[in-house]
Amino acid sequence: MQNTDRYVVGIDLGGTKIAAALFNADGEILNRERMETAGLCTAKEVVQRMEDMIHSVSKGYPISGVGLASPGMVNSRDGIVLQGTNLPEWSNVPLKQWVGEALGVDVEVVNDANAAAWGEYIRGAGAGSGNMVYVTFSTGIGAGIVLDGKLLLGANSFAGELGHNIVEPDGPACICGNNGCWEMYASGTAIREAALELMESRPSMIRELAEASGEAVSARHVFEAHKQADPVAIQVVDRTVHYMALGLANAIHTFNPDRIVIGGGVSKAGDQLFPALRAETDKLVMKAYRGTYEIVPAGLRDDVGLIGAAALFHA
Ligand SMILES: [Zn+2]
Numbered sequence: 001m002q003n004t005d006r007y008v009v010g011i012d013l014g015g016t017k018i019a020a021a022l023f024n025a026d027g028e029i030l031n032r033e034r035m036e037t038a039g040l041c042t043a044k045e046v047v048q049r050m051e052d053m054i055h056s057v058s059k060g061y062p063i064s065g066v067g068l069a070s071p072g073m074v075n076s077r078d079g080i081v082l083q084g085t086n087l088p089e090w091s092n093v094p095l096k097q098w099v100g101e102a103l104g105v106d107v108e109v110v111n112d113a114n115a116a117a118w119g120e121y122i123r124g125a126g127a128g129s130g131n132m133v134y135v136t137f138s139t140g141i142g143a144g145i146v147l148d149g150k151l152l153l154g155a156n157s158f159a160g161e162l163g164h165n166i167v168e169p170d171g172p173a174c175i176c177g178n179n180g181c182w183e184m185y186a187s188g189t190a191i192r193e194a195a196l197e198l199m200e201s202r203p204s205m206i207r208e209l210a211e212a213s214g215e216a217v218s219a220r221h222v223f224e225a226h227k228q229a230d231p232v233a234i235q236v237v238d239r240t241v242h243y244m245a246l247g248l249a250n251a252i253h254t255f256n257p258d259r260i261v262i263g264g265g266v267s268k269a270g271d272q273l274f275p276a277l278r279a280e281t282d283k284l285v286m287k288a289y290r291g292t293y294e295i296v297p298a299g300l301r302d303d304v305g306l307i308g309a310a311a312l313f314h315a
Contacts, residue, residue: 006064009054010310012112012303013070018046020053021303022061023310027123029303031057043093051102065106067309068095069115076157079109108312110151112305114160117144118151119308120261124299129259133251135162136264136298137244141183145255163187167246185243188266191219194236204232223269240266241273245280252285252293263298270297 007030012019014037021032033053040046054066072090073082079096096107110118117126117134126132132146141163145152152159163183164176171180184190195206195217206225210217225233248260266273278295300307 007058007061008310008313009058009063009066010306010308011050011054011066011068012115012305012309013046013050013068015071018050018053019303019306020050020057021306021310022057022063023307023314025314027307027311027314029306030061031059032306033057042089044098046090047093047095047098047102051099054099054103063103063105065108065313066099066103067115067312068099068107068109069112069305069309070095070109071112074109074111074114074157076108076110076114076153079107081109106313108309110157110309110312113142114144114151114153114157115308115312116142116263116300116304117146117160117261117308118311119300119304119306120263120298121146121151122311122314123307124304125261125296126259127299129257131255131257132259132261133162133248133255133257134261134263134298135248135251137186137262137266138188138264140189141187141247142264143251145251145257147255162247162251165247165250167243167250182243182247186240186247188219188264190243191222191236191240191266192217194239195222195232198232198235202232205230206233219266220268223272226269226272237272237276241276241280244277245284248277248281248295249284252281252289256289257293260293260295261298262295263300263304267297 008023010021017036019034022030037046070081075082081093081095083091095109100107120126120134121132134144136142143160143162145160164181166180167182168180172184173179174181174184206221209221209224222233222236226237282290
């Protein structure tokens with residue numbers, strides 16, 4: 001990671017698409033492109049597509065680096081995506097080496113939650129903080145930690161998997177192989193599951209709201225019903241807020257952040273969520289921590305991964 005006054009390309013590699021953008025030194029997007037990965041069979045083909053996009057968005061600009069955000073487990077020190085994306089044949093892919101050699105530029109690779117955390121820290125709601133914990137509550141829970149102004153990677157750059165901290169050892173099985181992980185209780189998926197379970201025995205407007213929108217029940221419908229004082233929704237939101245706060249309290253005790261930035265679909269609940277989340281977290285942390293941190297909604301939207309990846313060169 002280095003300072004530069006030139007142009008950087010950020011890439012956000014998703015399960016089904018690649019987004020690329022050219023940034024200037026102020027972090028402004030000058031060009032952007034987005035393409036599906038459908039039809040691409042090998043990692044080499046995906047990387048070739050990525051390289052074409054980098055050429056295309058940076059045409060006419062001298063670029064000094066490419067920052068890549070990838071889902072799954074990433075070895076950031078060597079720039080290798082180890083595993084865990086929906087892309088075919090995507091394991092042990094030496095992205096830094098391939099893209100670096102093809103384009104002759106410096107390449108940094110981080111996992112998508114770390115990229116988002118760094119983006120929020122440099123350009124978003126974490127700006128001005130010294131020690132920040134970023135948590136995104138969506139299908140699962142992603143997190144990234146900035147300590148003393150540096151993205152915390154850890155020995156294998158696996159740091160920040162807060163979603164798999166165990167909060168209920170006797171809880172339901174998680175995809176990671178353990179039971180009762182935080183994301184089983186506080187993610188958008190957990191909100192939906194809790195609502196569906198309660199609705200088996202109790203009436204609720206959540207199902208009607210979902211049907212009216214032509215979608216399956218989701219956290220969004222639960223918050224909509226919560227606005228109208230639906231008892232099932234109130235119970236689900238109260239329970240979720242408790243578990244969100246429980247995980248945040250663990251993170252506060254571990255990292256002593258001055259700011260906690262909350263992203264993901266669940267954070268869009270705004271005033272239905274934040275005052276209660278702050279109060280519950282305050283209740284769960286040790287007394288000395290009260291007043292030492294703030295909990296704020298994320299400042300960046302869908303571009304957070306792209307912005308964070310590019311910002312690896314704008315630290
Ligand atoms: Zn887990």
